[in-house]
Amino acid sequence: MATRHGVTVGWFIPTPMDRDVQVASLRSAASALEVVLSDRGVVVDDLVAGFAAARPAR
Template identity: 40%
Template sequence: METVKVGMREFRADLAEYIASSTPVAITRHGQTVGYFIPTRGQGEADLAALKKASETLDKLLAAHSVDIEAIVTEFKTARRQAKKPKALGE
């Protein structure tokens, strides 16, 4: 894989572009390489897989305990509406 050499100032100025790229970057200072930035890929896919697994586990737990999700959502919405209402003086 090809590495791009850039100065430290350029690296800082264009950091968002380097993060979005899949190309490793050799960071230089006064012409000498002082470090490397190696972007990672696939982490988002691993996070998504973990969230899907957690969702499946939660679905199984809710089903095992006969939890009515619609009732919970309704209760949550009611609690939010009540929390947003301005309180009367003396409450």
């Protein structure tokens, strides 16, 4: 688990050491995310633009 100022901001999940297994796992997660976003009518480019707009200027 990762925290920032005592608030949980993410979890780290160990992945298998075999590179082929890692790639397959990432592809599976990406496919599942694509389904979830599509089901909710989310356009990935709009999502990315929203994150970019919300990010503080450096």
